[in-house]
Amino acid sequence: MPNSSWHRALGFAAVLLAMGASASRAQAQQQAQGFAVERFYPSAPGGGWFVMDALDMQGGLGGAMALTLGYARNPLRIADGLQSLSVVSDEATADFGFAVTYRCFRLSLDMDMPLVITGEGGTVGGYAFAAPSVNPGVNPDTLSDYRIGFDARILGQPGGRFRLGASAQLFIPNGHRADYDTDDTFRGMVRALLAGDVEHFAYAGQLGVHIRPLDDSPTPGSPRGSELLFGAAGGAKLPVGRGADWAVVVGPEIYGATAFRSFFAANGTALEGLLSGRLEGTRVNSVQMRFKLGVGAGIDQHFGAPEWRLVLGIEMFNHNR
Amino acid sequence: MMIPRLLPVGFAALVLFASARASAQAGPPAPHEDAAFDVMTLLSQHGLHNIDNESWNVYGQFTYISSWKLPFKAPYTNTNVNANVNGGTYSLLPTAERSFTGTFSLFFGLKLWRGGEAYFVPEVIAERPLSGLHGIGGAIQNFELQKTGSATPQLYRARLFLRQTFGLGGDHVVKSSDPLQLGTVVDSRRLVISAGNFTILDVFDRNSVTGDPRQTFFNMAFMTHASYDFTSDARGYSWGGTAELYWDEWALRFGRITPPQNPNQLPTDFRIWEHYGDQMELEHDHSLFGRPGAVRLLGYRNHVITGRFDDAIAAFDANPAENAAECPITGFNYGSKNASAPDMCWVRRPNVKLGIGINLEQYVAKDIGVFLRGMYSDGNTEVDAYDPADRSLSFGAVAKGTLWDRPFDVTGVGFGMSWISDSHAKYLAMGGVDGFVGDGYLRQAAEGIVEGFYSVNLLKAVWLAADYQFLWNPGFNADRGPVHIVGAKIHAEF
Secondary structure, three states, X not given: OHHHHHHHHHHHHHHHHHHHHHHHHHHHOEEOOOOOOOOOOOXXXXXOOOOOOOOOOOXXXXXXXXXXXXXEEEEEEEEOOOOEEEEEEEEEEXXXXXXXXXXXXXXXXXXXXXXXXXXXOEEEXXXXXXXXXXXXXXXXXXXXXXXXXXXXXXXXXXXXXOEEEEEEEEEEXXXXXXXXXXXXXXXXXXXXXXXXXXOOEEEEEEEEEEEOOOEOOOOOOOOEOXXXXXXXXXXXXXXXXXXXXXXXXXXXXXXXXXXXXXXXXXXXXXXXXXXXXXXXXXXXXXXXXXXXXXXXXXXXXXXXXXXXXXXXXXXXXXXXX | OOOOOOHHHXXXXXXHHHOOOOOOOOOOOOOOOOOOOXXXXXXXXXOOOOOOOOOEEXXXXXXXEEEEEOXXXXXXXXXXXOOOOOOOOOOOOOOOEEEEEEEEEEEEEEEEEOOEEEEEEEEEXXXXXXXXXXXXXXXXXXXXXXXXXXXXXXXXXXXXXXXXXXXXXXOEEEEOOEOOEOOEEEEOEEEEEEXXXXXXXXXXXXXXXXXXXXXXXXXXXXXXXXXXXXXXOOOOOXXXXXXXXXXXXXXXXXXXXXXXXXXXXXXXXXXXXXXXXXXXXXXXXXXXXXXXXXXEEEEEEEXXXXXXXXXXXXXXXXXXXXXXXXXXXXXXXXXXXXXXXXXXXXXXXXXXXXXXXXEEEXXXXXXXXXXXXXEEEOOOEOOOOOOOOOEEEXXXXXXXXXXXXXXXXXXXXXXXXXXXXXXXXHHHHOOOXXXXXXXXXXXXXXXXXXXXXXXXXXXXXXXXXXXXXXXXXXXXXXOOOOEEEEEEEEEEEO
């Protein structure tokens, strides 16, 4: 009998080991699903800054069209202490937006066209990651999530020292999670915006919530539900040209997101800085152009904040008195 | 006088986008009716937009088409459940079926500089074809159907291109504000260069009588030449460039565009210097008995990776192991598993396809026009992007309801025939599959279509249309059909 008990115990242990090994293998085979990796959310067309919003809607019916081209290097790099993997190593996008303004309100539509999204596939932290492979050849006409936004200036006037506004955006899913360009769920964003002009200094900021149903925790590098959004920008605003028909604004924009589930923890926070400059027309009652250039880097590289980023923007806008 | 004033458009666009359940075509949008409703005209009427000299415009459309195919006789059908087992369905099913498409499109236009314009068109499509889009050759009942669509709405970028116009003198020509056209004045002698992502039908083989298929015929046979195998992706769009020289009543066009990586698939081959579709068109506009008309001669030459029918047959005859069921892993095939049939997967390589066609339009009375298109393609190679027809002829008439005091109503009747080459027929008769067709066997015949429709205008911006199509010898097969298809369409523009 003792022998028999011993054998039974050995057998039980063997079964446990086998189950453990099986579980371990199962974990190793878990496939990460992909998500919307990008944390650079261009401001609404006519918003001025790349990410912040100047809140200078004014006059009667007006509007704007904007094209923003961007490239990000290593926006999703995952490491487990032993090895790292650039799941998304190169990302190039074109964002086309269209907005209608009336007095202090703005309604906008943004469509994001992923041009290239590539990376490495592999296993990190027990999860298998498939490399995205978006390129114009395979995906000649892809559009990812599109955004419908509504912004309102609640306090202050264009050109004033202080402006306060509110913004709501709805992300409508389009695309494939495996391409790291969508969560494949509806998302929302509610933000408080502020901006102002103090003589030759312009500033803007935001604080809000990104309502994100997708929670892939504990997959490394993946979303952990809804996030707090924050950001600030400031720069010199200098008149250019005869009659000051143009202005140059140069200054940094710093913005980020942190998941409420891991509030400001290293693995759930992204922080990025962008040095931006723009040349913009200042006249009202006529079509004006705005040319933007930004170069930046991830200060805390998680959640889509890249090693470095380059963005170019061109806008056409009009304010009618 | 610009971008501004668009609250109604914006709201309509955003609301529709938010709830889009639509589809898309690769045909060009037609000019809008002058007296019909659209937002740009509305803004102009309120002094908020200069519609004659535009720096921007936005238009939109929504179209929903439903088609019902009645049961028809067929002694055999190529499906995986009958004697002609092929691993899939390649015939038009003889049972009753319903098909639908829904599309929603926005057309953004922006003036960049003198003569420079940019256009961007996002589009949403949802669709369900008849029999998985198989079994009909050149007369597919709904031009909106795409080879890559699904019942789940898909949003994609349909067009993104630049256009530069260089004035060369002559008279002034007024270009009215329309989708893909900013309101402006151009020279009657001008050079127009376009580059980017578009459908070649935006530029070539236009016909003002048949116009935008969303407003006239449902059947693909009347959108362009059925045998015009213009290179494109599976939605009908391409990348490339075109040059148009207008010299008063003459126009000469040339275009080079990208082909798909594999026939009839979405991935695009961007090696446009190596694989491409070239087209050239000569147009002459005229007036006959005081009524406008036009003649267009179109030639195309594709240099793309396709298979020749003779090569596939020869390969199979020489070695029966080179059949559809044994395709090499690297050889694209349409899913056929017929071990007794030849397949293109064995013989695809760079091949040339040639075609030449004529396109006539003539107005015979106020708001009544007739049209004719005829094209001959060499028929040596498989379909690369459009449909399997090798030769085609179509003609008909379209009238607006001016005569009966409903000027925005449209009615028309059309007749179309399409043929395949002998080698093509032999390949299909041996059980081969060519894109859309392959009944497992074939008694060669010309495929024919007669269509009649009436479109009733409501509210100046919405049309309701009823349609009947009589299709015989579907898939170029005399053993199958005829087929009756009835349809309905709702189309809105703003």
